[in-house]
Amino acid sequence: MVNQFEICPICGEGHLNQQVDKNNVEYNGRSCLLDSHYSVCDSCGSEQASPIQTRDNKRAMLAFKKEVDGLLTGADIRALRTRLGINQNKAAAIFGGGPVAFSKYENDDVVQSDPMDKLLRVADEFPAVFSALAKKAEVQLSNPIYAQINSAQYVSSVELVKLENENPAAKRPQLRLVSSFKPPLQASSKEWVSQSSLINVSR
């Protein structure tokens, strides 16, 4: 945080005082009041934003844009990851995006891709999918619910099938995610349960 006794870099004499204003911003036809952080010098009166204040302002704007675009916000992703019982490193190992991807998503420094957004929602909705992805990435899951189905005995396959030719009218390529598994309570059943989700990929 910027210290309120910081010396003004412009006049070299005054002290900077932090301020927060409400700023009306618009994006894609929606408006919102966002906090705007800056500092004012008590001597020369100049207004300035430190790198940290600028970063916070950008994060607030990016979170608003994600919401308008129908994407998970940083707070949504943090909540989802917490529900799945994994830290940011494990999330990156399971879902991809690079070692600091989840720190950037959750802090609203970066907008996750559309496919990443959909993959997170699917993994959150279908435990067998999440379990199989974790297994493939060789990530141990501590949540007992997932540990229970994180076993080859229950999960038969997870396939990501590209459907580029299936629907030529589709403007974007689509992926079909199919997972086959036996629910733990019906493990003795001979029937596999299959779940299938369509994922639209944007480029």
Ligand SMILES: [Zn+2]
């Ligand atoms: Zn000054």
